[in-house]
Amino acid sequence: MTLGSWPFTGRAAQLAQIRSASRGVVVAGPPGTGKSRLVAQAVHDLDGVAWVRATAAAAELPLGAFAPLLPATPPAGNPLGWAAAALRAPVLVVDDVHLLDAASAVLVHHLATRGTRVIATLRSRTPVPDAVLALWKDDLVPLLELEPFTLEETMAVLRAALGGQVESATAARLWHASQGNVLYLRELVLSGMLTDDRGLWRWRGPLTITPTLRETIAGRIGELTAREREVLELLAYGEPLGADLLVALGSFDAVHRLEDRQLVTVQPDGRRLQVRLAHPLHGEVIRDGCGVLRARSLMRGLAQAVAEAGLRRREDVLRVAVWRLDAGMTGDPGLLLAGCERARVVRDLELAVRLGRAAVAAGGGTPALAALATVLFYTDRYGEAEQMFATVWEAELDELARTDLGIQRALNLTVGLGDVEKALAVLAETTRLVSAVEMRQATYIMRAVVATIAGDLAVADELLARARRLGPLSPHGERAISGADAALMVARGRPTGCLALVAKIRAGLDREPDAMGSLNAALIEQATTAALLLGDLDTAERLAGEGYGLDGQFGTWTRAILQFGTLKAHVRRLRGRLGDALAGARDTVARLPAPSTLAGSCLGELAHAHALLGDLDAAEQALAQAEATGLPIGPAAVVPLRFARAWTMAGRGNVAGAVELCLEIAKSAFSCDLSFALHDVVRLGHPELVAARLAEVDVEGPLVALFARHAAARDGAELDAVSEGFERLGLLLYAAEAAAQAAARYRDEGLHRGARAAETRAWGLAQHCQGARTVALMDLDVPELTPRQREIAMLAAQGLTNREIAERLVVSVRTVANTLYAVYDKIGVNDRTALATFLNRPASPAATRPPPPIF
Incomplete structure (x- = not known):
């Protein structure tokens, strides 16, 4: 560029x-x-x-x-x-x-x-x-x-400048670095640190400053006295710094002058005043002007000053550890280990790995190895983490250290390497090696979590009951077992109870100075799923956003990005914002390691969005990638792919196969997925196959009740009412499909005015679905085709012969031929080629033609 x-x-x-x-x-x-x-x-x-x-x-x-x-x-x-x-x-x-x-x-x-x-x-x-x-x-x-660009405006500028989608974490980093300054933003992009990763622009490597940007910032900083430069250098390596500390190290007059010149900002933080550079890029330029010896001298001075002040703030240990390490003072493994733990808590994970490796190199022994293995797990280095966990496993450990190690190792084996059997074996061995009640309870709870992930809810129930039978739980144990209970509640279709329990646990976590990030993430994930099951999309979107924000300032906790990025895309898909869902899913998949236990959910959501938008080749590519890189450890890793495959099959014209697959999903799915699987059969045009089962599904909330009503609807008026119910909940794609089905039902009933009104409503709703092309919405493209005619038309458009279609649908060849002639007559085409051209248009005519009049 x-x-x-x-x-x-x-x-x-x-x-x-x-x-x-x-x-x-x-x-x-x-x-x-x-x-x-x-x-x-x-x-x-x-x-x-x-x-x-x-x-x-x-x-x-x-x-x-x-x-x-x-x-x-x-x-x-x-x-x-x-x-x-x-x-x-x-x-x-x-x-x-x-x-x-x-x-x-x-x-x-x-x-x-x-x-x-x-x-x-x-x-x-x-x-x-x-x-x-x-x-x-x-x-x-x-x-x-004129204010600086907001994050949303920055993303729009980047998309226009780069001609493609920009990863959300990359856009956030660029916005933070530029502070919405479009001149700085342009120079950062022109520095070449962004790479095009299969159509998605991502930040790779260190921040780079172009000569033009360096000169621009240097001109903005202007001439400095020796004292002023020293203050800016201290801030460049240590911001934010308390005003008292900075004055002690530098000069009050220099700080005052720099504030007047708008080169630093001074803001209250509790009872202290914190001083920062006015712009993050100023620090890059100032550091660039410091030699190695000067930089080390500054950092040693900062480390000594903060340490002598007593490390009074939670971040002081981390800051001093980093300053000492960068200054070449690496001899205190205890400080490095404390800094590693603090960096992990605040999710600066690459820094945590660096400090952990330094602690090991400085002689930190078994505790340093265990801490490093844990942060390697958080950074998706699962194989290396397992090697370290296995090494530490052979050491002499007290019961608390053994329990923590067994739980962390089992978590790495399960969600990292997909080895549920080995994880359960490690936990069973941990249970055998510890005798304290609290430790044994912790191992049972973790075994229940692994069983839930693997899909064995009955075993999870028994393990949690065993933990409770051992005696009263500690506060930490109560939180852990409540988190496991929440996962079971949502899996069994009890979203209201799940949301109440999660709110209670998170309220307790919020009162602690360092909320437990992993537990918080698990709770938010369960609560988001619960809200989706209730049809409360606003709450689901808010919770998914909270979870996404747990990944730290610069997006280093990939698992949180993958989990909650996928949930955000899921919410958008249910809202009918399919283009937004696709963009979000693509953004998420860009971070996906291979292999991964999250491949099924992430790539399943991507394939699902592609399929609903009619890009079936892309959907199949995503499904193939999931098959090659996924670790199918349980329903959460398998079910999203099966849903996506069903809708890809439907897009290819194999509606019967899609229905059959949805019915298979319903046989083994958790209750939270069961209702969606059955309702997809209704959306595919065969409510008679699932109406009775949906009426019996024991899942609370208005959404599943509406699913059952949809399946039971027998006339256009009832389908109209169902459509309005979906619209009230914000599920616009479902609302559009139900309205299109109402139009078809009205036509069957000979109620042409009702058909026109329902078709107009369906058309209007479909405009908000960003190009959706589903079986039900085919009526807007090809009005007055019966479900069988649509099915045969889609298969013929895919290139199948009459005999192949007959064999697939178990009908006669003559029936296929007669049906196709009727389709040709209604659509106004003469052969398969014209039929394929008509049905495979990139944009639906509903997106361009005006709504039909109401007579």
């Missing part, structure tokens, strides 16, 4: 405001917010625009900025009148109006009073000439404050 190709995007409201400002406007904002580009975009198609670009050098001369627009020889008389008479352009644009000399500022003010449309840019919080200030103070023109 070149500088010239950087697109203009966003700022639509501000662009409209400037274009509609008949008297003009002053656009103010911090440096790099795109003020000049915005104004240029606003006036690019106007005639008679005069441009003035103010500079500090031009301000040395009266009217210096206007020199290119004025005659070469000034008059002997009134220079202001002469200049005003020479400027006849109806629109005057002044870039960096704060840099104007006094005479030029007066000229701009005079032109504004004369009726010239003045559009100016201004750096916020910068002294301006009185005549410029009077532009908006005297209400000659309005002042438009």
